[in-house]
Amino acid sequence: MKRHNNIPLITLRKMLRTMFTIRRFEEKIIQLYPQQEMKTPVHLYLGQEAIAAGVCLNLEKKDYIFSNHRNHGHCIAKGMDLKIIMAELYGKQTGCSRGKGGSMHLVDIKNGIMGTSAIVGAAMPIAIGAALASQMKNDKRVSVVFFGDGAVDEGAFHESLNFAALKRLPAIFICENNFYATNSPLLARQPADNIFQRAKPYLIKGLRVDGNDIIKVYKSAKDAIESARRGNGPALIEYRTYRYKQHVGTRYDHEVGYRPKEELDTWIKNCPIKRFKNFLLKNNLISLDEIERIQACIDREIEEAVVFAKNSRFPGKDELLEDVY
Amino acid sequence: MSWEKVYTEKSDFEKACKAAGKKLRGLTYREAIREALLLTMKRDNSVFIMGEGVDDSSGIFGTTTGLNRIFGSDRVFDTPIAENTMTGIALGAAISGMKPIIVHMRMDFLLLAMDQIVNHISKWSYMFGGKLKAPLVIRSIIGRGWGSAGQHSQSLQALFLHIPGLKVVMPATPYDAKGLLIASIEDKAPVIFIEHRLLYEHIGYVPKNRYSVPIGKGAIRKVGRDVTVVGISHMAFESLKAAEILKKEGFDIEVIDIRSIKPLDDELIFKSVKKTGRLVIADTGWITGGVAAEISARVAGSVFKYLKAPVLRVCCPDCPTPASPVLEKNFYPGAREIASAVKKICKR
Ligand SMILES: Cc1ncc(C[n+]2csc(CCOP(=O)(O)OP(=O)(O)O)c2C)c(N)n1
Ligand SMILES: [Mg+2]
Numbered sequence: 242m243k244r245h246n247n248i249p250l251i252t253l254r255k256m257l258r259t260m261f262t263i264r265r266f267e268e269k270i271i272q273l274y275p276q277q278e279m280k281t282p283v284h285l286y287l288g289q290e291a292i293a294a295g296v297c298l299n300l301e302k303k304d305y306i307f308s309n310h311r312n313h314g315h316c317i318a319k320g321m322d323l324k325i326i327m328a329e330l331y332g333k334q335t336g337c338s339r340g341k342g343g344s345m346h347l348v349d350i351k352n353g354i355m356g357t358s359a360i361v362g363a364a365m366p367i368a369i370g371a372a373l374a375s376q377m378k379n380d381k382r383v384s385v386v387f388f389g390d391g392a393v394d395e396g397a398f399h400e401s402l403n404f405a406a407l408k409r410l411p412a413i414f415i416c417e418n419n420f421y422a423t424n425s426p427l428l429a430r431q432p433a434d435n436i437f438q439r440a441k442p443y444l445i446k447g448l449r450v451d452g453n454d455i456i457k458v459y460k461s462a463k464d465a466i467e468s469a470r471r472g473n474g475p476a477l478i479e480y481r482t483y484r485y486k487q488h489v490g491t492r493y494d495h496e497v498g499y500r501p502k503e504e505l506d507t508w509i510k511n512c513p514i515k516r517f518k519n520f521l522l523k524n525n526l527i528s529l530d531e532i533e534r535i536q537a538c539i540d541r542e543i544e545e546a547v548v549f550a551k552n553s554r555f556p557g558k559d560e561l562l563e564d565v566y
Numbered sequence: 567m568s569w570e571k572v573y574t575e576k577s578d579f580e581k582a583c584k585a586a587g588k589k590l591r592g593l594t595y596r597e598a599i600r601e602a603l604l605l606t607m608k609r610d611n612s613v614f615i616m617g618e619g620v621d622d623s624s625g626i627f628g629t630t631t632g633l634n635r636i637f638g639s640d641r642v643f644d645t646p647i648a649e650n651t652m653t654g655i656a657l658g659a660a661i662s663g664m665k666p667i668i669v670h671m672r673m674d675f676l677l678l679a680m681d682q683i684v685n686h687i688s689k690w691s692y693m694f695g696g697k698l699k700a701p702l703v704i705r706s707i708i709g710r711g712w713g714s715a716g717q718h719s720q721s722l723q724a725l726f727l728h729i730p731g732l733k734v735v736m737p738a739t740p741y742d743a744k745g746l747l748i749a750s751i752e753d754k755a756p757v758i759f760i761e762h763r764l765l766y767e768h769i770g771y772v773p774k775n776r777y778s779v780p781i782g783k784g785a786i787r788k789v790g791r792d793v794t795v796v797g798i799s800h801m802a803f804e805s806l807k808a809a810e811i812l813k814k815e816g817f818d819i820e821v822i823d824i825r826s827i828k829p830l831d832d833e834l835i836f837k838s839v840k841k842t843g844r845l846v847i848a849d850t851g852w853i854t855g856g857v858a859a860e861i862s863a864r865v866a867g868s869v870f871k872y873l874k875a876p877v878l879r880v881c882c883p884d885c886p887t888p889a890s891p892v893l894e895k896n897f898y899p900g901a902r903e904i905a906s907a908v909k910k911i912c913k914r
Contacts, residue, residue, distance in 0.1 A: 404646055
């Protein structure tokens with residue numbers, strides 16, 4: 242079997258495919274958003290795709306993920322059907338949360354997506370609880386939680402690391418450090434740029450990795466996940482990356498007076514998808530033709546999701562009070 | 567229920583049983599809670615207990631004593647002092663197939679967990695179209711007296727009453743403490759289970775078997791003609807004391823122990839008010855925006871035309887809990903205040 246750096250070719254292709262899917266899916270959102278039919282705030286993941294893809298490709302279907310407001314990438318990478326995400330964005334009854342969650346609250350139990358929270362930092366305790374259940378039942382599931390650098394400001398981050406370390410839970414803390422929480426830069430909120438070092442006092446592994454290099458993301462996550470599955474406890478990985486779009490919405494920050502365009506341009510040069518595509522091409526691991534075929538296939542899938550979402554019915558008024566308990 | 571009288575002394579309970587010619591097992595409220603936990607954990611491996619001090623020798627006022635030895639430290643364990651995260655952990659475990667019981671020794675400390683309770687636990691079904699369920703129990707304890715002051719005394723049930731997606735139960739008798747706790751653990755919804763410290767020593771009939779008391783159903787503790795008195799938690803007991811005082815003065819009140827405040831047994835209250843035409847509500851919490859206010863509004867909205875007098879609320883006045891015994895005495899209402907409220911709306 243063809244491999245690179247000990248990674249099978251099939252996995253390398255999946256990496257590309259997953260990153261493409263996330264990117265194209267959100268580009269579709271950007272295209273359709275002005276129609277104002279998707280009435281839900283969207284926190285776009287563009288620029289950070291290597292993290293969701295690289296981490297989730299190491300997970301089994303039964304493994305849990307927990308995520309935050311910027312959740313589309315994580316859910317797509319974990320295997321969620323694009324149709325039920327899109328339908329949820331359109332507020333339709335066929336959406337994953339039957340139109341009661343919107344963009345920030347996706348769920349897909351069969352793929353281990355146990356609900357995403359838009360309260361900064363708050364998914365961590367829930368993820369740790371799932372890891373505790375897994376440890377109690379000895380069902381060998383790993384629980385992964387994605388969060389931003391902003392969530393590190395929260396008490397829940399520290400409390401969760403503490404408990405996960407105390408009980409050696411199969412939990413992986415994935416911090417996507419994009420250097421901003423809304424418009425507030427990291428160093429306006431934290432005394433130093435050292436998120437990965439917060440693992441040290443809890444005696445667990447803490448790593449800092451280039452989040453725009455999917456091979457590095459994949460390998461670091463693989464080690465941590467395998468170790469947790471073997472019962473060796475949690476890890477904290479800080480992936481450094483950048484979000485292209487504004488905090489919420491489909492425009493660029495420099496168009497609305499926030500982060501400078503030069504900063505964005507530097508990061509776009511460092512685009513995780515472009516980097517990986519070039520790497521595959523250079524090493525003859527894929528051809529341009531194949532890339533085009535993959536992209537066409539993804540675009541078809543996205544188009545189908547849009548048609549499905551648009552054609553689905555809205556929830557009935559009588560559904561308003563359903564599912565309270 | 568054949569026998570539902572509750573006593574503060576064991577000897578009184580025994581005397582009463584003897585007088586009635588019954589041989590019944592008496593259990594205190596604390597023992598009843600422990601028995602509910604014991605029986606449920608024996609049957610269901612997915613049930614576990616966590617909280618600050620659940621495995622120490624005093625065992626949450628004796629309600630968890632020794633359970634760690636029976637079930638092991640995996641199923642009964644102490645936690646870091648991190649209320650919000652621990653409560654979120656309970657949620658994570660609940661959606662992953664377990665049935666956690668998390669204990670917050672005092673309701674005041676529960677406030678640190680409001681994010682997980684209000685933003686997460688209560689919504690983890692609805693926000694995902696009912697696809698997930700969070701079958702967990704949050705045991706929390708309220709109390710009064712001994713100069714506990716502002717941060718060790720609060721009865722904050724009204725905060726939870728306000729939140730869709732939670733159930734809130736407040737048993738007042740040992741029988742209900744056991745039956746409602748069993749029902750709460752079995753319920754698919756998250757339940758806030760509120761115990762009152764002054765009730766722990768109360769003793770009453772508690773059958774040995776595993777039984778449950780339905781959540782959302784109140785109980786008439788005393789049938790009466792003149793005024794309906796709805797009592798919540800310890801105030802149900804005070805209402806019965808008030809009934810004794812009032813009987814001597816010729817007033818015959820009906821006492822409802824509401825048992826659950828969410829869902830609330832409106833029908834039971836409405837039916838009683840239709841009969842008596844008068845209503846007093848006695849709660850352990852503050853008066854403004856409280857459970858009594860909610861009950862008043864529902865009664866006004868549905869059975870207004872049966873009311874012969876204004877509805878009165880007997881609750882704590884709008885100030886934080888004071889420490890000094892003199893101030894405390896004026897802060898907490900009891901049987902006497904309930905009795906005066908009844909007399910006031912009867913205007914005889
Ligand atoms: C508890 C809480 N406080 C504030 C907010 C508002 N808010 C939403 S996202 C966000 C920034 C989060 O930044 P980060 O964790 O770095 O994630 P990113 O958006 O960069 O992916 C803030 C402050 C919130 N949702 N929850
Ligand atoms: Mg950020």
